[in-house]
Each structure stands twice: as structure tokens, then as C-alpha cells.
Amino acid sequence: MVHLIDALHLGRPDVICIALVECGRNELLLVDSGPESVFEVVVEGVRKLGFQPGHVRHLLASHIHLDHTGGAWRWAKEFGTKIYAHPRGAAHLIDPSKLVGSATRIYGNKMGVLWGAVGNIPEDQVIAVEDNAELRFGSERFRVLYTPGHAQHHSAYWLESERTVFAGDIAGVLIHGGPPIPPFPPPDIHLESWKDSLAKIRLLKPFSLHITHFGKVADPIPAIDALENRIFDWADWIRQRFLEGRSEAEIIPEFERFTVQELLSEGTPVEDLATYERADPASMSVAGLARYWRKYHPEQVP
Template sequence: MREKEPIYLGNRIHLIDGFDMGIPARTGTYVIDEEALTLVETGPSPSIKYVKKGLTSLGFSLNDVKYIIVTHIHLDHSGGAGVLLKDCPNATVVVHPRGARHLVDPKKLAAGARAVYGDSFEELFEPILPIPEDRLLIKGEGDTLQIGTNCTLEFMDTPGHSRHHFSIFDPLSNGIFVGDTVGVYYKQLAREGIDLFLPSTSPNHFDPDAMHTSIERIRNMNVDKIYYGHFGMTDKVNLALNQASKWIDEYVELGEQAIEEGKGYDELSERMLQRVRSYLKTLHVSDKHDVYVILNLDMKVCALGLIDYFQKLKRQ
């Protein structure tokens, strides 16, 4: 695989491609070049070799890393934290209050991902190393973290994708690191001038009302930039938030129809994919575009989350 140099995004922030699932521009690690060198997201463990090489190319050593922030504990965002931390002797992992215990003991987290990814789990995520409690720093709603003389990051609780999710406001860029809470940015299309932002409704905490609320909170902040877990930065903030909000409602509508008809997640994921495909056809995107490698997988995982959400509603 041909590795890419870290991408400079301005405002002393770089992005290292983690090649999650062997796919470029799928997940990445943000590097905030401050007095306390700070990383946002690690990706899964197989991505850590790319993170390390990226840091070296930027002129940093692993000893320089002071904070490793994970927006939430899904393995494609935090799974590599234990592996990376092992080689970063001066680093602390920053996590949401609801996520801390799962980083200390990741067995339940791993079991949940194994149920979704099946036989691919080991290749995609192993090894998953526990993180010692004394190397965790818990941050929740309204908390801050000073990483430089003139830079204090601000944390805000942003559920919807998961209940263990925060977003991080960076005042120097007037930008916000959002993990998955306002969706996925498909950079494969952005290279061709097409901006596609879709919500991530993966199991098992998806909540459309909470996701809408988080989107509106971020909209009201008037940020200039959004930094996505998948993948990269956009300065088209209103467009991004509007699209995510619209597609949440479309996904929920499709989910309701599938449940009423007694259909399972396979049928739902196909309907979701066809809805997105129909939209992209209006933008003259070929059915053979490489973005569909990711969209096929994303719709399957999102359909699982929607089915799980409606099943929980029935039990209430």
C-alpha cells in the first residue's frame, strides 16, 4: 500500500491517514501541534503503524505525545489506543466518562464489534490492549484541557451516534472534532467536487432525536471547520449539517418501512444503499465509483443500528 504524507489542514493541525480496512481516506488521526502534542483519534490497532510513521514524518517522536483523545470508544476510533499508548511513555488517553471502563477492560467492546464484523474482526481490529486507569483522563460536558499557553480545548457531550461520545472545540481554528456524531464525510467524492455527508447510525446507541440535538448544538456554535473521524475537514459547515440532518430522517423513514413489512437488516441496507445511489446518480456519479466500496459496508452497519433502535422502541 502506498502511504501518504500527513495532510496539513491549517491552524497547526495535520491529518494522518490510518488506512482503516486497507482503504485510504477512511479513518485518520489528527495531530494538533501544540506545546502538549495532542492526537485526536487513533483508529484501530492495524492503523497504528501509519500513525507512528506519520508522526515521524512530521518530525515528532512518540515521547513527544502528551494527549491521545478519543471522541468515543468504537474500535475504529479508539481500538488502537492501547497499542499506541504502550510506545508513548508521556501520554494520557482522554475519554468520555461513559467510555472509560471499556478502555480499561475492552472485552465487552470487542465482543460487540465481533458480533457486527464476524470473521473479519481479527484482521480489522486485533490486538486490543487494555489501558491502565492511571493513564486515563476523563472529560465530560463543559470540561476543558489546556494544551498550549494560548489554547484550551473544550469538551461537549454529543450523543446520538453513541452515548459515550464527546466533541472537542478548538478555539484557534474555530473548529470542532466531531468523531461520528454529525456523520461521515466521503472524501472519495470530494476530490471530484461532490460533498456527501451521511449520518452514522451504527449499533447499539443510535438515537435520531439525540443526533439531531447534537447537530443543532454544533450549528449554533458557528464554527468554521468540522473535523470528521471519517474522514478529513470541511469548511462547508451548514451544508454538512443540513445533509446529515436530512439523511437521518430518510434513514429512519426507511427503517420504519422495513420494520412494518417485517424485513431484516439485509433488505434495509439495500434500500438505504439504493436511496443514496439514486441521489448520487443525479450528481452523475457512476455506479462503479470506488466510493461504493465504503458505502456498501456503511449501509450494512447503519442498517443494523436502525433495526436495533426500532427493536428497543418496541420493548419500551
């Protein structure tokens, strides 16, 4: 059975969702941990569901961005939890110095408030898992799906018994059943890989998705299709602004207005707009898409 825990990032609901899976008697699994700043909230969430945090034996990392697995080291340290991640991410869980350096350049003195502390995980508690690997935990069986596009170290996880995919960020951000939107943070955005990753998930014909921002998606194929269209539409919108001679700083407020209008046009309640922005900041998407165009298609931008 799958349970969901709202990590209440910065005290706000509906931004970061952690999945808890019952794998057997006294054997629990988390998909992602959230940042270290929400560790105690998630621990208490496990207790409120009637379980013991010490029974969380396994943690599947979708990828190593701090909002997803910045707190994984606390689970390893406090409860002996084993952490499973793509090989490209596993090394950075063992030695997070490069990850911290990169994040600090982006977030500066907000690092502690946003994400809490970052610590290393002992090598013997980190298991690197490749595409298509089968993981058996108690009565449950997961399959690893390497799903780059949002990040080079991104994996999703197929839980056969529930016919669901724990999709991290590759299936986008979707608040209260609203439209799915793509998070485009630097440095790894690659649209062509993202399209292939969505195709891989689509082929499984899942009954549902579980995403970190936010929760269960009960009608997955239309959501995947809508997300794929939006990925390329938004990327081209950014490209057009560069062709018009705009700088990144000039594009950010324009892009925020553009995305707000698109969300409103699809029936998103006004009160959900801030939650979308918290989960998927416009400034991050502009930076990520700027890097994508300049790195992979420099002939298409000035």
C-alpha cells in the first residue's frame, strides 16, 4: 500500500510530497526524502500513519536535487536506511561537496533556510541502481526506470503491484489536479531525453503516477501528453524571447506572467498559483532553458 506525506516545506502545504510504501511486516520504503529541513516533519508523518520510522529500511532517490533527497543522509544516519540512486547521483550522496557548491551558487545564504544541512552518506549505505534493475523489498517488486531530461541522474520507479510509477520530477508539477507543468532547473535540462523518458513511462500504461510536486495523478496518460506538449511549447517561447534580444533577467518576469495566464486559462484557481511557483520557480526554468538552448542548439539562439 502507498501512503503520502506532505512535507510542509517552509510550513506550506502541497509543495513536496513523500511516498511511503508498505513492503511487509516492519519493512517500509520511502520514495525521496525531501530536504533535510523537513526531516522531522516526515518522521512525524510516518508516525501519524501508525508506523515506526526505524522500519524505513529503504529510500529510493528519484534524483539528487536537494528538494528531493537533501535529507536522505539523515535517514541513513538516524535509522540505518539504505539509499538507492542512479550511479550518476549515488557518488554525490556519498560526497555531496560538488552538489553543495553548485546549490550554493544558486541559493546563496538561503541554503540553510530552504534545504537545511547537507551531509554525506556512508558508501555502504548507498546502492547504485541502473536502468531496468529489479528491486525486491519484502512482498513488493520495483523496476528502475532511467528517466533523464530533467536531470542526468533521474530515475523513476515502477511498482508492479499498484501499476504506478513514482516519477519524481520527470512527470512534472501538478497541483490539486491542475495542469501539469515542467520544472526546468539548470544544469541538466535536455528536452529530447525528456520526451524519451515520458515515452518509456507511457508504454507501461500505468494506472497512476506519484510525483513529488504534488502527490497522486489518477489519470496519467493525458497528464503525460499535456506535459510533453508544454515542455516544447515553453522551451520555444523562451527561445523566441532570446531571438527578440531579451536577456534572462528581462525574460523572467515575462515568463512568470505567461505561465500564470496559461494556468488561469486552464482553470487553475488563483489560490494555487503561488504553490505552482514555489514548486517550479520561473527564474529556475528560464535559467535551465537558457543553458539548454546555448549548449545543445546554439545555432537557434543569438
